[in-house]
Amino acid sequence: MPGTPAPAPGAARDEAGTPTLRRMLHSPGYVRLLVLSALLGVPIALAAFFFVSLQHTLQHWVWHTLPEDFGHDRAPWWWPLPALLLAGLILAPVITRLPGAGGHLPVLGLGGGPLGPKALPGVVLAALATLPLGVVLGPEAPLMAVGSGLALLALRSAKRAAEPTGAMILATAGSTTAISTILGGPVVAALLIIESAGLTGPPLVTLLLPCLIASGIGALVFTGFGHWTGLSIGALRLPEVPPDVDPDAGDFLWGIPLAVLVAVMVTAGRRFGHLTAAWTGRQTAVRTVVCALAVGVCITAYALLTGRSPEEAALSGQATIAALAAHPQAWSVAALVALVACKGLAWGISLGSLRGGPIFPSILLGGAAGVACSGLPGFGVTPAFAVGAATATAAITGLPVSSAVLTTLLMGTDAHNQMPLIVVGVVVAVIVRELAARPEPATGTATTP
Template identity: 70%
Template sequence: MSEETRGETAPTAEGVRDLLLSRSYQKLLLLSVLLGVPIAVACFFFVGLQHTLQHAVWESLPRALGLDRAPWWWPMPALLLAGLILAPIVTRMRGHGGHVPVNGLGGPPVGPAELPGAVLAALATLPLGVVLGPEAPLMAVGSGLALLAVRAARTAVDPRSSLVIGTAGSTAAIATILGGPLVAAVLVVEAAGLAGGQLVLLLLPCLVASGVGALVFTGFGAWTGLSIGGLALPSLPPDVNPDAGDFLWGLPLAVLVAVIVGAGHRLGRSTARWTARNTATRTVACAFAAGLCLTAYAVLTGRSPEEAALSGQATLGELAAHPHSWSVAALVALVACKGLAWGISLGSLRGGPIFPALLIGAAAAMACSALPGFGVTPALALGTAAAATTVSGLPLTSAILAVLLLGDDAYNQMPLIVLATVIAHLTTQFLQRRTHDQPAAD
């Protein structure tokens, strides 16, 4: 890119300084702070209601029927119901219930008109066992409420400011479950691909909105005592410094995780193309197919189908706390069955793509932790980092996310996490290039 072209597309340092100190930008920062509070409150009750419904479907209802836990066949009617609910939302409501999750977390902010469909799709289907996370619906809630507030204030806002406000609302929303404002802000910046002054102009409103939002969200959790299911691992295996064996085994396994998660993502793209026609019927068919995969996991392992269903947050915590309670065969079955269900859901249902990928990557790596010289904690670290990088395409965000997941144990695992994200990202780029080149070669 020439200097002349760069000057036309990016503001100068002096221009950025003038914008930062301008009255209109100061108002934008203040508005971002004010929006963080109601968005966090709305997200708190959104996530709390989702977890309440999830508990009712997978725990309370089976007990009411005299069952100790959800039986092996439970996912089939549950996912069929999810498909039947989602089909009219996708085909008839504005916004189609939110964006297709295989396309990632990007795209323009969801406006107020599309918000009801996205909220209804998430609350009515995710608790039934859809193998997707809550991050994309939360971002829709954040951006929709932010833009609705601006519209309600009847304030004239130019399109660029509306984009910043919507993005700040999305960041405030997703910060509530990603461990705080830092990883959410980095995600937005890395996904936007900005640099220099443009980065600062977008970053500051996102930081203040997500910081205030995360604070309010945490306070509400402590005050109400409701389960909000933040992305955190309450317990981890004993922390051990990675040694040569961990790196010798871990780096090839980062490639393996990238291949597995990438295969699920490609399945999602195929499913998305298939459901583009006869959408209602094929949405129901895909939901039922995902239920069959979850049922297969329960039949093959004799364990609860709930472990493979849903976003995987709870199962990831259990896997980290009790890694030896899963046999290698059970972990392989979890990767295969949940991976298939996740790939199908990516292209046909509604939700977020990242949370299930973390569990799939962690399970794949931990299935190999029985290898001589390879530890459980390094497997957990590299599995989550490599999976997040593969599904999001954002290596920096993925590394920070893995560090936050491991908490105090992350310090010793950082070198392995960083190398795993780099290797997984390069592997993903290589596979994508081969996929794109294949039709021309044929």
């Protein structure tokens, strides 16, 4: 998330020097921030809508329409090789020559400080030109960069005073609005703010209120516009989850070791991403293309090993997550193991070299690992999927509450039953993540072609 802001401009303080909520709400500067945040929620939500709709349209064209035009029922096994090679060739000059380097490295999380308006063209080009081609990353990080960039651009266009604290709050509100459109609404986005900012008391409220009002209005506009146009809005959701009884002792006995396994797997992928980032720090252009092609090889390997569509191992995994949750019996254990191995390796490479978000593929990896283990005696499919998805999300983000709420919302009507295992999973993930932490290699983004 964008950096941690100081108290709002013009906010009165108490005797200890901390602004109180009542005094902040009487501050003209803070009231202007709330109004601006509400106003920005509409255009940023519309921008996010067209962004994800165009991405999904391009993705469908690359992986469905174009193969059919060439006489294939589905994308053939070799399809990822030219697609990912093209993605690398497009991305390399964006990283090395455009402002902002196409966005943050996904292995560093959802992003550091907000990207300014000058970085927007590179971020949009990197996302729209490479994510539909099969890069194993999600749209969440580019969306956040677009949201913060548009918010700062609006400030500049309005010729407002460049007050750093107010600009940072509005940039955070913009990125929160954008990310809330695909994470199920403003609640998860607000929790991401709370956990990633690490604030308490009035400073937290100072940041949280503008983000909530902007993301709430933005999510309403985003959803309504999607219904009106009939276009795909790309939100992360599971239309169908296998019904299951309350988790019993067997689910907990198997769920805890599964959580450890998934957390170790995701942590290893993250570590591999750091190694990849260090490797691409030199001769960045050439090595970016090599990494993109390596991702294509991993996806092709999945198609050859399983005889299934390479699309399942490519992309962010949103469609595959929904299909796996609705019809887990359609995958054999061997196919799920191949999916975790091939997509996991492709994801680790993508984390350190390409551009996108780290969360969506991790959810699929955790869910697939859970379903693969659900054949164990006394282990239900739904609890296994839930604990796997929750653990993977917490392991890659390091945000246990946000991960638990996101997974709970994904589980729909069965959320109440699975909540205990979800909580256990995120706790295990955070413990494993911290125990496995060690000094990471430098990941500075070089610009030498």
